[in-house]
Amino acid sequence: MTATIIDGKSRAAALDEKVAAAVAGLKSAHGMVPGLAVVLVGDDPASDIYVSNKVKRTEAAGMRSIEHRLPGDTAEDDLIALVEALNADPEVDGILVQMPLPKHIDSDRVVMTIDPAKDVDGLHPMNAGLLVLGRSALVACTPQGCVDLAKQARGGDLTGLDAVVIGRSILVGKPVSLLLQNENCTVTMAHSRTKDLAGLCSRADIVVAAVGRPGYVKADWLKAGATVIDVGINRIPAPERGEGKTRIVGDVDTEAAKQVAGAITPVPGGVGPMTIGFLLVNTVMAACRRRGLPEPTIA
Numbered sequence: 001m002t003a004t005i006i007d008g009k010s011r012a013a014a015l016d017e018k019v020a021a022a023v024a025g026l027k028s029a030h031g032m033v034p035g036l037a038v039v040l041v042g043d044d045p046a047s048d049i050y051v052s053n054k055v056k057r058t059e060a061a062g063m064r065s066i067e068h069r070l071p072g073d074t075a076e077d078d079l080i081a082l083v084e085a086l087n088a089d090p091e092v093d094g095i096l097v098q099m100p101l102p103k104h105i106d107s108d109r110v111v112m113t114i115d116p117a118k119d120v121d122g123l124h125p126m127n128a129g130l131l132v133l134g135r136s137a138l139v140a141c142t143p144q145g146c147v148d149l150a151k152q153a154r155g156g157d158l159t160g161l162d163a164v165v166i167g168r169s170i171l172v173g174k175p176v177s178l179l180l181q182n183e184n185c186t187v188t189m190a191h192s193r194t195k196d197l198a199g200l201c202s203r204a205d206i207v208v209a210a211v212g213r214p215g216y217v218k219a220d221w222l223k224a225g226a227t228v229i230d231v232g233i234n235r236i237p238a239p240e241r242g243e244g245k246t247r248i249v250g251d252v253d254t255e256a257a258k259q260v261a262g263a264i265t266p267v268p269g270g271v272g273p274m275t276i277g278f279l280l281v282n283t284v285m286a287a288c289r290r291r292g293l294p295e296p297t298i299a
Ligand SMILES: Nc1nc2c(c(=O)[nH]1)N[C@@H](CN(C=O)c1ccc(C(=O)N[C@@H](CCC(=O)O)C(=O)O)cc1)CN2
Pocket: 046, 050, 096, 097, 098, 099, 100, 121, 141, 142, 233, 248, 267, 268, 269, 270, 271, 272, 273, 274, 275, 276
């Protein structure tokens, strides 16, 4: 068997087009243009690229982008003051503080400061708690992308499927497991210390790998025909590309897994591009909710 490659890049492009259409509709019906503020502290090269892409795609969808780039030695209190100013700014509908933050800054305190109504990352305890309760919330972007791609691979319905989520992070593992439960999956949350991870995976219809270790999930762990969602973005040396060059790989041993899985997301070009797609969706939703407008159907 050779797995179907789940094309996150084209799915994200389609999502961006739907967001752009929704934004155009809001502008003509209500004279409203959603605004997204993105805050980057420091000069981490990967974060720099992600933030630049967020700005580009926000503007391409017809929304306003407000960009704050702060030096790496910014004091925690100064970052908090900026977030408070963005909370108070009526032109700002969504606030995203790019992670990871420099070590001297307490990320939890920063996230707790964001107005939950503008928390388009879905990381504030209010939004995370609403997700646990199964109530309407702003939901973290990467997990939404994972579920969207899994549904695409499974004909739109995940009901009754067994899912294993490897990784228990706040940004991916925990929310994706809740979203899969909302889709009527039977979900097992696993991690690097789970006993017999291979055995668990071998019974799963869906495997979500979010451990942050290159090639961690092996082909012989997978059930034939499984849907594999690879969240990992690991930069590894690529001497074949020249001295000092690197390339990114996922958490799954993709080439071998393709021979067993039914469908698999590639890295790059799988889950990654969906993260920014759902950030744009969340910004539109936040803008409508804050203004008491009906939310358009996008995804
Ligand atoms: N505040 C947040 N910080 C971070 C998040 C997040 O959702 N909110 N997620 C990641 C980084 N991230 C978005 O911020 C992100 C990661 C990867 C991609 C992406 O499109 N990746 C490409 C490959 C890009 C490359 O070559 O490096 C792909 O997978 O095809 C988009 C967004 C951590 N921080």
